[in-house]
Amino acid sequence: MSLTGQSFIGFSRGAGSETCGSAINPATGEALTPNTIAATDAEVQQALELAASAFQVYREKSGAEKAAFLRAIADNIEAVVDTIAERGPQETGLPEARMRGESGRTMGQLRMFAALVEEGSWVDARIENAQPDRQPLPKVDLRSMLRPLGPVAVFAASNFPLAFSVAGGDTASALAAGCPVVVKAHSSHPGLSEIVAEAVVKAAQDTGMPEGVFSMVFGGGRTVGQALVKAPQIKAVGFTGSLAGGRALMDIAAQREEPIPVYAEMSAINPVVVLNSALGESSEALAEAAYGSLTMGVGQFCTNPGLFFIPAVESDAFAHKLAELTAAGATGTMLNEGICQAYRDGIAALQGQSAVDQLALVPSEATGQGGPAVFRTTAAEFLKNEALTNEVFGPATLLVTYHSEAELLELCRSIEGQLTASVHGSAEDFEGAGEMIQILEQKAGRLIFNGFPTGVEVCHSMVHGGPFPSTSDGRSTSVGSMAIFRFARAVSYQSFPQAALPAELRDDNTLDIFRMVDGVQGKH
Ligand code: NAP
Numbered sequence: 001m002s003l004t005g006q007s008f009i010g011f012s013r014g015a016g017s018e019t020c021g022s023a024i025n026p027a028t029g030e031a032l033t034p035n036t037i038a039a040t041d042a043e044v045q046q047a048l049e050l051a052a053s054a055f056q057v058y059r060e061k062s063g064a065e066k067a068a069f070l071r072a073i074a075d076n077i078e079a080v081v082d083t084i085a086e087r088g089p090q091e092t093g094l095p096e097a098r099m100r101g102e103s104g105r106t107m108g109q110l111r112m113f114a115a116l117v118e119e120g121s122w123v124d125a126r127i128e129n130a131q132p133d134r135q136p137l138p139k140v141d142l143r144s145m146l147r148p149l150g151p152v153a154v155f156a157a158s159n160f161p162l163a164f165s166v167a168g169g170d171t172a173s174a175l176a177a178g179c180p181v182v183v184k185a186h187s188s189h190p191g192l193s194e195i196v197a198e199a200v201v202k203a204a205q206d207t208g209m210p211e212g213v214f215s216m217v218f219g220g221g222r223t224v225g226q227a228l229v230k231a232p233q234i235k236a237v238g239f240t241g242s243l244a245g246g247r248a249l250m251d252i253a254a255q256r257e258e259p260i261p262v263y264a265e266m267s268a269i270n271p272v273v274v275l276n277s278a279l280g281e282s283s284e285a286l287a288e289a290a291y292g293s294l295t296m297g298v299g300q301f302c303t304n305p306g307l308f309f310i311p312a313v314e315s316d317a318f319a320h321k322l323a324e325l326t327a328a329g330a331t332g333t334m335l336n337e338g339i340c341q342a343y344r345d346g347i348a349a350l351q352g353q354s355a356v357d358q359l360a361l362v363p364s365e366a367t368g369q370g371g372p373a374v375f376r377t378t379a380a381e382f383l384k385n386e387a388l389t390n391e392v393f394g395p396a397t398l399l400v401t402y403h404s405e406a407e408l409l410e411l412c413r414s415i416e417g418q419l420t421a422s423v424h425g426s427a428e429d430f431e432g433a434g435e436m437i438q439i440l441e442q443k444a445g446r447l448i449f450n451g452f453p454t455g456v457e458v459c460h461s462m463v464h465g466g467p468f469p470s471t472s473d474g475r476s477t478s479v480g481s482m483a484i485f486r487f488a489r490a491v492s493y494q495s496f497p498q499a500a501l502p503a504e505l506r507d508d509n510t511l512d513i514f515r516m517v518d519g520v521q522g523k524h
Contacts, residue, residue, distance in 0.1 A: 050212025076199035093333030148178030150235030157240035170238030275425030287321035299395030346392030417467025
């Protein structure tokens with residue numbers, strides 16, 4: 001396809017008014033063609049109105065029909081993987097292999113949600129039969145299930161230009177729930193966004209979905225994104241990005257006449273606790289694994305391990321090896337100039353801390369390059385300096401040395417909400433670490449034993465969420481099939497005639513789904 005830089009307003013292309021920049025190759029600083037054209041206010045409004053009217057049709061589509069749509073999107077992406085693999089590295093600095101791998105993950109997510117809604121039990125159908133003779137009062141017939149919220153605004157992420165972008169996890173889970181989606185494309189990768197949006201629109205047309213089930217708008221300067229969040233047609237928001245951006249959208253959503261949920265995934269430093277038993281002879285191997293996790297994707301993962309709690313007496317061999325690997329490491333191209341500059345600022349802020357030692361840093365002055373870095377401080381310093389808990393998005397980490405179990409517990413208590421927390425030690429250590437695990441469980445969405453947080457499996461039991469500020473709502477996940485629950489709400493139907501009930505709640509269970517009937521789970 002030839003790129004035009006124009007938005008998708010339902011099944012049509014927006015004409016736009018003015019350019020809002022273009023993709024910049026982060027490795028060279030060169031502007032790529034075409035220019036991106038910002039959607040006009042009228043086009044944004046049209047996308048919203050189409051989404052609202054599409055919702056009235058799309059919400060009634062069966063699980064099988066939605067599954068066909070989601071699978072068609074995946075198939076259409078599969079057909080353009082070579083185009084993605086060619087354009088993606090120019091826009092993101094990520095290698096071709098990552099483009100292909102992330103395309104696979106994106107298709108996998110879409111197909112996972114297709115299977116989920118086709119099977120159908122996700123709606124959590126519950127039936128309580130009437131008991132007209134119950135004493136002292138009769139019991140009414142009450143049935144409930146999850147229903148879609150309405151049109152969802154999705155803010156594409158910069159750091160997963162496919163799997164958390166136009167047809168990424170937020171879009172896939174919202175469409176699976178029965179919600180139309182209006183995507184605010186990320187300005188970092190407009191070409192990829194256009195390629196994928198075309199795949200989605202074609203799938204919608206080919207599977208008979210209503211126009212407006214999907215739109216994608218370009219626009220910088222925050223205006224287009226804020227207009228979406230303020231729009232009365234939008235009933236929920238999915239976002240991945242900075243804490244400042246997520247917080248701003250949460251505040252806008254809360255101030256609406258009708259406040260709506262914002263599911264924002266924002267900032268995490270993913271503490272890794274190292275216990276004595278993980279060190280000794282294993283110190284160097286652990287440092288090698290830590291280095292691999294820290295530098296994967298130039299550290300630009302929300303699960304990057306940005307913080308280690310490590311015993312002071314045993315830490316030298318680990319710290320020495322990690323510093324050695326880091327010093328010998330290479331710089332990598334970061335996703336965009338803003339992220340690169342933010343990384344350099346974060347490094348400078350750590351360098352400016354008198355109680356923080358720089359153990360290793362690969363300097364990076366060339367265009368768009370970020371180099372790995374390791375810093376070290378003590379628990380006492382960490383506990384009195386909040387600035388040390390700031391996310392430095394990139395391949396930098398801070399080792400914090402502790403002297404006692406009490407100090408380690410204090411460190412664990414001091415951290416804010418996280419996506420993950422990892423603990424390295426022997427199984428015996430782990431069994432005796434009940435209090436620490438309890439603390440960490442209150443801080444993070446995923447607890448990891450003897451592993452590192454990067455590498456997020458997309459599956460039914462994944463929780464990629466956590467208490468604020470890692471996300472705006474610690475009850476949610478943005479990865480895995482549970483992500484669908486963000487975009488649905490339970491509705492009870494009291495004393496409804498059978499014919500007026502959704503198929504999922506009728507006595508005959510023709511869909512053959514698992515349901516709870518009078519308190520008993522089963523396919524009945
Ligand atoms: P961002 O600046 O938060 O932008 C993400 C998206 O949200 C963009 O589409 C942006 O729109 C929009 N946006 C941001 N602030 C907004 C506001 N106040 N009102 C309306 N829309 C707003 O994130 P980014 O560009 O991806 O990266 C910047 C920083 O975010 C990174 O340096 C890193 O620190 C952090 N980050 C963290 C994660 C993570 O998973 N923890 C992932 C990615 C980035 P515009 O295009 O109009 O600006």
